[in-house]
Amino acid sequence: MTVKLEDVAKKSGFSVPTVSRVLTNSPYPVSEKARQKILAVAQEMGYRPNIIARSLRTDRTDTIGIVVDDLLSPFTPPIIRGIQDYLAGQNFMSLILNTDFNPELEKKAIDSLLGRPVDGIIFVEFSHQVPLAELEMLNKPFVFVHRLFGQPVANSVAPDDYHNAGLAVDHLVGLGHRRIGHVSGPQGWHTTARRLAAYQDRLAAHGIPLDPALVRAGDWELSSGYAAGKDFLSLAQRPTAVFAANDLMALGAVYAIQEAGLRVPGDLAVVGYDNRDFTTICRPQLTTVSLPVYEMGWLAGELMLGQVADSPGAVEEIKVKGKLYIRESCGAEPALHTAEEPRSRVISRRILLNLQPDE
Amino acid sequence: MTVKLEDVAKKSGFSVPTVSRVLTNSPYPVSEKARQKILAVAQEMGYRPNIIARSLRTDRTDTIGIVVDDLLSPFTPPIIRGIQDYLAGQNFMSLILNTDFNPELEKKAIDSLLGRPVDGIIFVEFSHQVPLAELEMLNKPFVFVHRLFGQPVANSVAPDDYHNAGLAVDHLVGLGHRRIGHVSGPQGWHTTARRLAAYQDRLAAHGIPLDPALVRAGDWELSSGYAAGKDFLSLAQRPTAVFAANDLMALGAVYAIQEAGLRVPGDLAVVGYDNRDFTTICRPQLTTVSLPVYEMGWLAGELMLGQVADSPGAVEEIKVKGKLYIRESCGAEPALHTAEEPRSRVISRRILLNLQPDE
DNA sequence: GTGAAAGCGCTAACAT
DNA sequence: ATGTTAGCGCTTTCAC
Numbered sequence: 001m002t003v004k005l006e007d008v009a010k011k012s013g014f015s016v017p018t019v020s021r022v023l024t025n026s027p028y029p030v031s032e033k034a035r036q037k038i039l040a041v042a043q044e045m046g047y048r049p050n051i052i053a054r055s056l057r058t059d060r061t062d063t064i065g066i067v068v069d070d071l072l073s074p075f076t077p078p079i080i081r082g083i084q085d086y087l088a089g090q091n092f093m094s095l096i097l098n099t100d101f102n103p104e105l106e107k108k109a110i111d112s113l114l115g116r117p118v119d120g121i122i123f124v125e126f127s128h129q130v131p132l133a134e135l136e137m138l139n140k141p142f143v144f145v146h147r148l149f150g151q152p153v154a155n156s157v158a159p160d161d162y163h164n165a166g167l168a169v170d171h172l173v174g175l176g177h178r179r180i181g182h183v184s185g186p187q188g189w190h191t192t193a194r195r196l197a198a199y200q201d202r203l204a205a206h207g208i209p210l211d212p213a214l215v216r217a218g219d220w221e222l223s224s225g226y227a228a229g230k231d232f233l234s235l236a237q238r239p240t241a242v243f244a245a246n247d248l249m250a251l252g253a254v255y256a257i258q259e260a261g262l263r264v265p266g267d268l269a270v271v272g273y274d275n276r277d278f279t280t281i282c283r284p285q286l287t288t289v290s291l292p293v294y295e296m297g298w299l300a301g302e303l304m305l306g307q308v309a310d311s312p313g314a315v316e317e318i319k320v321k322g323k324l325y326i327r328e329s330c331g332a333e334p335a336l337h338t339a340e341e342p343r344s345r346v347i348s349r350r351i352l353l354n355l356q357p358d359e
Numbered sequence: 360m361t362v363k364l365e366d367v368a369k370k371s372g373f374s375v376p377t378v379s380r381v382l383t384n385s386p387y388p389v390s391e392k393a394r395q396k397i398l399a400v401a402q403e404m405g406y407r408p409n410i411i412a413r414s415l416r417t418d419r420t421d422t423i424g425i426v427v428d429d430l431l432s433p434f435t436p437p438i439i440r441g442i443q444d445y446l447a448g449q450n451f452m453s454l455i456l457n458t459d460f461n462p463e464l465e466k467k468a469i470d471s472l473l474g475r476p477v478d479g480i481i482f483v484e485f486s487h488q489v490p491l492a493e494l495e496m497l498n499k500p501f502v503f504v505h506r507l508f509g510q511p512v513a514n515s516v517a518p519d520d521y522h523n524a525g526l527a528v529d530h531l532v533g534l535g536h537r538r539i540g541h542v543s544g545p546q547g548w549h550t551t552a553r554r555l556a557a558y559q560d561r562l563a564a565h566g567i568p569l570d571p572a573l574v575r576a577g578d579w580e581l582s583s584g585y586a587a588g589k590d591f592l593s594l595a596q597r598p599t600a601v602f603a604a605n606d607l608m609a610l611g612a613v614y615a616i617q618e619a620g621l622r623v624p625g626d627l628a629v630v631g632y633d634n635r636d637f638t639t640i641c642r643p644q645l646t647t648v649s650l651p652v653y654e655m656g657w658l659a660g661e662l663m664l665g666q667v668a669d670s671p672g673a674v675e676e677i678k679v680k681g682k683l684y685i686r687e688s689c690g691a692e693p694a695l696h697t698a699e700e701p702r703s704r705v706i707s708r709r710i711l712l713n714l715q716p717d718e
Numbered sequence: 719g720t721g722a723a724a725g726c727g728c729t730a731a732c733a734t
Numbered sequence: 735a736t737g738t739t740a741g742c743g744c745t746t747t748c749a750c
Contacts, residue, residue, distance in 0.1 A: 004743060015721045020745060029719055051474040052420065053743035055411045056726050063454075063476075071436050071443075074636075081430050084457055093471060095422075096455055098443055112452060115410040117422075222640055248640065255642060277433075278637045281581055281607065283614060363727060374737045379729060388735060412727035415742050 003045045012041040023049065064304055065118035066096045067109050069125045074276055075293050079124050079145055082297020083304075090305055092119075113140075119308050122300050123147070141307030145300040146293070148191055153317055155307070157300045160319035161191055164289045165198035165245070167324045168271045171287070172241045173206045175332060177269060181214045181239035183228040183249045192217075195245045195273065214239055218249045225252025233260050240268060241330075247272035247279050247288055254284070254329065265331030275325055284328035292322045362404045371400040382408065423663055424477035425455045426468050428484045433635055434652050438483050438504055441656020442663075449664055451478075472499075478667050481659050482506070500666030504659040505652070507550055512676055514666070516659045519678040520550055523648045524557035524604070526683045527630045530646070531600045532565045534691060536628060540573045540598035542587040542608045551576075554604045554632065573598055577608045584611025592619050599627060600689075606631035606638050606647055613643070613688065624690030634684055643687035651681045 005023075009016045014034055021028045022038040055061045064087060068076055084094055095118055097109040113121055120141040144156035172180050182199045185192030200210055216231055218224030225244055229252060232239050244250035250272030254264050264270050264284055272279060275290035299318055306315075326332045364382075368375045373393055380387045381397040414420045423446060427435055443453055454477055456468040472480055479500040503515035531539050541558045544551035559569055575590055577583030584603055588611060591598050603609035609631030613623050623629050623643055631638060634649035658677055665674075685691045 005745095006743080016743095017722085017745075018720060021720095024745080026745090031719060034719080048470075048473045048475075050415075050743050051476055052411060052414045053726090054745075056409075056415050056728090057743080057745045059726075061411065071440050077430050077436050080455075081457065084430075084455075088457075093454055093456070093476070095452055096439075096443075097452070098440065098447075111407075114407045116407075117410055117452070251640060278640060281610060281637060282641065364729095365727080375727095376729075376738085377736060380736095383729080385729090390735060393735080409727050412742090413729075415744090416727080416729045418742075 003047050004050065008038065008042050008045060008047050011045065012038045014038060061117055061119055062091060063093045063095055063118045065113045065121040066094050067106070067121055067123050068096060068098050069101055071098050073125060075146065075291065076125060078293040079297035082294040083122060083301045086298045086301030092305065120304050122304055141304060143300050143304045145296055148189065155303060155315055157296045157303065157318045157320060159291050159296065160321045161194035162198045164322040165195035165273065166202050167322070168243050168273060168289045169199050169202040171324055171330065172243060172269060172271060173202065173208070175269065175330065177241040178208050179214065179237065179239040181216070181232045181242040183216050183218045183225050183242060183244040183253060185245045186219050187217055192245060199243060220246055220248060222248045222252040225249025226256045229253035229256025233257065242268060242270045244270065244272050247274045247276040247286055250286055250288070251282055264329050269331050270329045279327065287327045287330035287332065288325050290322040290325060292320045296320050362406050363409065367397065367401050367404060367406050370404065371397045373397060420476055420478055421450060422452045422454055422477045424472045424480040425453050426465070426480060426482050427455060427457050428460055430457050432484060434505065434650065435484060437652040438656035441653040442481060442660045445657045445660030451664065479663050481663055500663060502659050502663045504655055507548065514662060514674055516655045516662065516677045516679060518650050518655065519680045520553035521557045523681040524554035524632065525561050527602050527632060527648045528558050528561040530683055530689065531602060531628060531630060532561065532567070534628065534689065536600040537567050538573065538596065538598040540575070540591045540601040542575050542577045542584050542601060542603040542612060544604045545578050546576055551604060558602060579605055579607060581607045581611040584608025585615045588612035588615025592616065601627060601629045603629065603631050606633045606635040606645055609645055609647070610641055623688050628690050629688045638686065646686045646689035646691065647684050649681040649684060651679045655679050
């Protein structure tokens with residue numbers, strides 16, 4: 001039924017090992033005519049290596065496990081995409097396991113991967129500490145992406161929160177704002193701390209005095225941004241701009257401002273963080289700083305295959321810089337419906353390629 | 360280094376096959392004491408089956424391939440989640456391959472899966488015909504999810520567009536609307552045709568005459584909904600409600616209405632389709648009908664494992680019904696900030712479980 | 719440059 | 735109820 005090496009060997013008149021050497025591009029010396037003949041026969045017979053058998057022999061699977069907190073987080077798919085795009089270029093596949101923040105499922109996931117179907121594991125977005133004991137057991141390389149650890153962790157890829165938040169603040173200062181409110185994340189998160197620190201440091205660097213009344217902690221959700229926005233508006237000296245630690249809270253602030261009969265960016269400028277998809281479909285479109293998720297995934301893939309191929313030498317934490325996306329909510333430029341890559345790629349791609357969706 | 364069956368056999372004093380029989384829960388008879396002893400030893404030694412070796416022997420991998428157009432489509436991750444959640448319950452894993460609408464990559468993807476690392480393949484969201492020749496070659500079961508085929512296809516799971524769109528229209532009629540505009544999808548899509556047909560049929564069923572001026576074709580994008588909205592407003596007899604064939608166009612229509620100084624739902628009611636994430640963070644929150652993506656994924660998983668386990672008997676196309684989500688844009692109820700499951704699950708889950716994000 | 723032999727770790731068939 | 739033998743398809747010594 002299925003054609004195997006033996007079949008190709010028989011038909012080509014060479015032995016199984018020789019055929020194997022040709023078909024795997026082994027550096028082993030093989031005569032040119034043998035190579036040609038074998039390649040031709042293999043092609044003709046439609047030979048496909050049984051990678052299960054190969055793996056058993058070589059103890060490599062060319063597959064990387066990706067363990068994910070939550071596939072439905074808006075940040076997860078682009079990270080995975082980044083990982084897979086890099087891996088695909090190296091002819092690696094990936095096995096994605098979802099743990100749903102459930103430590104038991106996580107254990108089960110690691111367990112499945114202990115059965116050696118993968119050459120290494122990338123942990124995406126884990127917010128809590130994976131028991132290192134488990135990981136040691138794997139004696140396979142592992143890489144962390146977007147961990148919210150406070151301390152740098154070996155073999156990890158994280159956003160450069162401090163730098164990115166600085167981009168947002170600098171932008172607002174550059175537009176002439178001196179009273180800039182900050183809706184921070186909840187206390188106790190390092191992400192919160194780093195973005196807040198950048199806010200404070202950049203203001204200080206520009207010689208702008210800090211006003212504690214201009215900092216409000218949110219909980220990452222829209223409603224907390226809304227509440228913070230109302231707070232800012234009730235101040236005797238209200239800010240002229242707001243930098244929110246994520247897009248959701250930024251949008252909440254926009255709503256509070258609009259509800260008060262004021263305009264964004266006319267009366268107050270607003271800048272978010274994350275570059276979520278919705279920032280281009282809300283009104284005004286949100287100026288924001290990107291969480292470079294795709295790039296982080298790509299780098300994690302690189303890091304991983306480096307470990308797989310070469311040494312298991314642990315590498316420093318990689319910090320990835322995001323970009324400022326200037327849109328409408330900051331008032332930076334007059335007409336900003338600029339040609340960004342469309343966000344709903346499904347549809348745009350279809351149109352692009354002129355694909356007929358119907359039979 | 361790694362412990363294998365042989366090691367457990369030696370230490371427990373039984374033979375390799377006996378150990379195998381115990382550890383795989385084979386129905387083969389084994390004495391109770393042997394079973395106890397072996398289980399204890401295996402546990403103690405930390406034995407893990409090498410599933411690569413097992414697969415080579417059994418020709419089963421307990422892994423399903425998922426081939427995806429675009430992982431970044433908003434519809435894809437929930438489908439995958441549905442598939443994986445079902446598969447995980449059956450101790451199956453999945454290999455996700457992205458083709459990015461690129462026929463070459465698609466071929467490559469199928470190619471990789473031809474190396475038999477999977478027991479079957481689920482195609483998600485393919486908008487064009489996968490060459491059936493390739494698929495026959497697999498001689499593995501395959502299932503299609505959310506194909507936009509016009510004709511029903513064997514072993515496929517698709518949304519019941521006709522039913523779902525009917526839900527939206529019925530809802531608007533139930534609220535007393537008689538002039539209801541429809542922003543349809545682009546011509547040539549069966550999805551478009553089915554939603555439009557439901558719109559027409561439901562109006563007819565309620566004895567409401569059809570007015571061709573009340574149907575405008577969009578292209579699924581926000582701007583086309585906006586344009587359609589403006590068109591409707593310029594009508595001598597403008598509609599009192601709009602049903603858009605997707606949420607993005609519905610939001611566009613909302614913007615057009617608001618820009619004209621009118622209110623949603625005060626002056627015009629708007630209902631969308633898809634139940635995209637942004638429908639709960641825009642203002643007003645969008646009433647919509649869900650594309651039951653998660654359920655579709657789950658059912659695809661069921662369908663697949665049915666094929667893997669039992670017969671390869673081809674099944675009819677499964678049509679999955681969505682649900683109406685009544686929010687603010689239709690004016691159905693006064694205060695509708697009801698307790699829905701929060702959409703940004705990442706964060707909410709963290710808060711829920713009281714996880715400490717920092718070490 | 720090529721082929722014969724061995725074996726990766728497991729399970730299924732065949733003994734006993 | 736248990737053990738012995740064989741073999742899944744491949745790659746890697748090793749011998750020629």
